[in-house]
Amino acid sequence: xxxxxxxxxGASRVRRRALxxxxxxVVLVALAGLAAYLTRDGRTSSEVSPSQVSSASPSPAxxxxxxxxxxxxxxxxxxxxxxxxxxxxxxxxxxxxxxDTRAYSxxxxxxxxxxxxTTEAKYADAASVDALVPSPVLWGRMAxxxxxxxxxxxxARFPESFSRALQADPGAIAQxxxxxxxxxxxxxxxxxxxxAGGAEDRVTTLAIQCRPSQPCALAGVLPAVAP
Numbered sequence: 436x437x438x439x440x441x442x443x444x445g446a447s448r449v450r451r452r453a454l455x456x457x458x459x460x461v462v463l464v465a466l467a468g469l470a471a472y473l474t475r476d477g478r479t480s481s482e483v484s485p486s487q488v489s490s491a492s493p494s495p496a497x498x499x500x501x502x503x504x505x506x507x508x509x510x511x512x513x514x515x516x517x518x519x520x521x522x523x524x525x526x527x528x529x530x531x532x533x534x535d536t537r538a539y540s541x542x543x544x545x546x547x548x549x550x551x552x553t554t555e556a557k558y559a560d561a562a563s564v565d566a567l568v569p570s571p572v573l574w575g576r577m578a579x580x581x582x583x584x585x586x587x588x589x590x591a592r593f594p595e596s597f598s599r600a601l602q603a604d605p606g607a608i609a610q611x612x613x614x615x616x617x618x619x620x621x622x623x624x625x626x627x628x629x630x631a632g633g634a635e636d637r638v639t640t641l642a643i644q645c646r647p648s649q650p651c652a653l654a655g656v657l658p659a660v661a662p
Contacts, residue, residue, distance in 0.1 A: 509535040509583065511547035516650045520643045523651035524616030525588035527551060531567050531656070532586030532622045532637055536578035541571050553644045553652035558611055560642070560655030567656065581627030586637065588620040594640060594661035612646045613654050615661055 512530035517523050530551065534544055545568055552559045569577060593601075597615040601608065608614070618641065623634040640661040642654035 509533075509538050509585075511539055511543060512551070513547075514551045514652075518645055518647075518650060520614040520616050520645045520651055521591045521593075523643055523645070523653075524618050524641050525591045525620075527641055527643070527653050528588045528591070528618035528620060528637070528639055529586045531564065531639070532620065533584055534569070535583040536574060537581045537583060537627075541568065541574035544568055551653040553654050555644070558613060558642075558644055558654045563656040563658070564653070577626075582624065583626070584622055584624045586620055586622045588618050590620070591616055591618045593617075596661050611644065613642050613644045615657065616641050616643055617661055 512533065515523060515526045517526075530548065545565060548564050548568070549561060552561060552564065568574075594615055594617045617638065619636070619638045621634055622637050638660050640657040640659070642657060643651055644654045645651040
């Protein structure tokens with residue numbers, strides 16, 4: 436995890452994170468229109484259909500020199516193609532909570548997660564994503580034990596604070612189309628010699644950009660869970 440900096444670049448990242456948080460909370464106001472869109476065909480917004488989680492692009496291949504001699508156990512997280520922020524939020528949370536030190540390196544995981552980010556630099560907060568990935572030093576220690584984690588997102592919803600903001604100003608979302616989605620789930624951690632290491636509940640609020648003309652993308656991870 437990168438340390439915070441007092442230089443202009445660090446200040447820029449702080450401003451960007453504040454912008455994402457503000458936009459996400461304001462964007463909640465668009466929930467009324469979004470709910471109508473998501474339920475127009477009778478599906479509930481919390482359901483993920485196979486078409487909603489189809490991969491937009493294949494995961495990058497691992498260089499032969501970086502492949503573990505014991506074989507790859509899991510693949511890098513592939514970004515889904517969907518226009519549903521709820522479905523995308525569940526997929527993104529599961530990806531952020533999962534890792535496999537036996538299968539790929541820490542830089543490779545970071546690179547894969549960065550492909551989930553929006554290409555609009557104004558709203559992309561890569562630092563908030565990087566903060567959830569173990570540092571290179573910690574990753575190395577975890578790799579010595581073959582540690583890996585799997586995750587499942589069991590529930591995703593628009594926070595009440597976002598919904599209230601959206602109801603107060605439905606047009607606010609039309610600028611950035613960034614939605615706040617709070618996801619709950621469980622992360623299970625294991626390592627070589629122990630397939631059942633431990634599990635814990637997880638919850639996070641993500642900022643997700645879903646413009647009408649393009650599939651959803653991750654804007655960032657909010658610093659606090661939105662109720």
